[in-house]
Amino acid sequence: MSEAAHSDWTTGDEAIVYQRCTSCGAVQYFRREFCAACGSNDLATLRASGEGRVYAATLVHRAATAEAREHVPFKIVLIDTAEGFRMMAHGAHDLAVGDRVTARFARFTGRLVPYFERTVA
Numbered sequence: 511m512s513e514a515a516h517s518d519w520t521t522g523d524e525a526i527v528y529q530r531c532t533s534c535g536a537v538q539y540f541r542r543e544f545c546a547a548c549g550s551n552d553l554a555t556l557r558a559s560g561e562g563r564v565y566a567a568t569l570v571h572r573a574a575t576a577e578a579r580e581h582v583p584f585k586i587v588l589i590d591t592a593e594g595f596r597m598m599a600h601g602a603h604d605l606a607v608g609d610r611v612t613a614r615f616a617r618f619t620g621r622l623v624p625y626f627e628r629t630v631a
């Protein structure tokens with residue numbers, strides 16, 4: 511797989527990537543050398559669709575840093591993705607648990623971050 515396929519929002523590209531274990535099929539969001547489920551090091555890095563469902567949502571009123579304070583209040587969501595892994599991200603203020611969502615990308619304290627909005631049916 512090419513290097514380009516591995517780049518994601520953490521390096522400034524509008525993509526969410528995850529790993530799938532070739533041995534047992536488990537998926538994981540955080541990049542590791544080994545599968546957290548079975549220990550295999552045979553992992554494929556794949557690009558996620560950006561589709562998912564809200565598992566939890568919190569409106570943040572107090573920011574940890576002066577930079578983040580300019581964005582308050584902002585919504586932090588946990589998303590159960592269509593691919594089966596769970597990720598934390600920013601989201602629209604009106605999101606609620608169970609909503610179907612689609613990722614886009616936004617700037618937060620100068621960095622590109624995944625930003626989920628309700629899927630338009």
Ligand SMILES: [Zn+2]
Binds near residue numbers: 532533550
């Ligand atoms: Zn595995």
